[in-house]
Amino acid sequence: MxxxxxxxxxxxxxxxxxxxxxxxxxxxxxxxxxxxxxxxxxxxxxxxxxxxxxxxxxxxxxxxxxxxxxxxxxxxxxxxxxxxxxxxxxxxxxxxxxxxxxxxxxxxxxxxxxxxxxxxxxxxxxxxxxxxxxxxxxxxxxxxxxxxxxxxxxxxxxxxxxxxxxxxxxxxxxxxxxxxxxxxxxxxxxxxxxxxxxxxxxxxxxxxxxxxxxxxxxxxxxxxxxxxxxxxxxxxxxxxxxxxxxAPDGARKSPDEVFEAFFSYVQAQHGNGVPLNILFRGILGWRAGQPGARQWRRLLSDPKALKAQGPQVLRHAWEQGLGALAT
Structure with a gap:
């Protein structure tokens, strides 16, 4: 090696x-x-x-x-x-x-x-x-x-x-x-x-x-x-x-597993005072080139939705079918 x-x-x-x-x-x-x-x-x-x-x-x-x-x-x-x-x-x-x-x-x-x-x-x-x-x-x-x-x-x-x-x-x-x-x-x-x-x-x-x-x-x-x-x-x-x-032999997370892990991370970080717009900045492109990409970005960038729903806005986007990514 x-x-x-x-x-x-x-x-x-x-x-x-x-x-x-x-x-x-x-x-x-x-x-x-x-x-x-x-x-x-x-x-x-x-x-x-x-x-x-x-x-x-x-x-x-x-x-x-x-x-x-x-x-x-x-x-x-x-x-x-x-x-x-x-x-x-x-x-x-x-x-x-x-x-x-x-x-x-x-x-x-x-x-x-x-x-x-x-x-x-x-x-x-x-x-x-x-x-x-x-x-x-x-x-x-x-x-x-x-x-x-x-x-x-x-x-x-x-x-x-x-x-x-x-x-x-x-x-x-x-x-x-x-x-x-x-x-x-x-x-x-x-x-x-x-x-x-x-x-x-x-x-x-x-x-x-x-x-x-x-x-x-x-x-x-x-x-x-x-x-x-x-x-x-x-x-x-x-x-x-x-x-x-x-790393073909390494453990690879499915999109759902990635989501759950990141959602838990967001909950913990937001609880420590980190704003959601900062936490979501790195995932806005996660649906690029797939159906629902614009809605995904819009929902996770909407100040009203972030304030009203808190971290749950991320799960809402996922469960609305905006997160069903191909493996």
Missing amino acids: SVFSSWRLCVAPMIDVTDRHCRYFHRLLAPSARLYTEMVTTGALLHGDAPRHLDFDPAEHPVALQLGGCEPEALARCARLGEQWGYDEINLNCGCPSERVQKGAFGACLMAEPRLVADCIKAMQDVVDIPVTVKHRLGLDADTSYGFVRDFVGTLYEAGCRVFIAHARNAVLKGLSPKDNRQIPPLRYDDVLKLKQDFPDAGVILNGGLTDVQDCQHWMRALDGVMLGRAAWHHPETLSALGALV
Whole structure:
């Protein structure tokens, strides 16, 4: 078995999506997938409400904490905190192109400073015993040369990093929104494959544009794993199908079993004061492409229904025939 087998199926860090409640749902769908938090900035952890950002359910393992920052000392302090909290991996964001991260000089901007990133990686590795990994793009703006990303990865490899999650597009720092950056820059899967060829004993995980189960299977064979982004959110059945392929001998929950487990989770979390709209955010796409999808989303997003029915609105949607999903 490959040393990188636990990265074979991953769910990407997505801002305002992959909170602990969404991750719990994803864990029910794919028991062995590696889950990633939303990007958490070093400032939010060191000067904000750390438990709010770091708390997670034990069922989420294996789960990785993704950090955003560019100062080695601050990142090291946060990495140590993540390990103490029980995370299985620390991941450094070198791919987000939003204006907010550009103002903070981290995210995709860091690809222009590989030596600084190497210092950040080394600082974190020095204080934790769990893997320190990087999620990155293939280039910046108009530079689509393979040499750019090869040299970036090579610098981090020399610093000891051994797992690279490559979003197979460039990041365009000016003129494109984060959404456009996920869609407009061309996919360059062949360059990700070249990274694996040039760094054969590193784990190379493919991210970007993966929506089809068969495509994911192909890249799982060619590389060390795949990372689903919006596909896991908008089409959870894709994650479920891949979870079954990755662990064919593992226990797989039926849709009814997933529902019952998540409903119990919702009841407990809502009882602790978590708003229903937050709890339901990660499951709105569960019926995508099937009859009743619009009604499912509408009912679980209706403030009046949420207030009037509480958690029972979820069971109401299910029992109305909106949840009878194919296995």
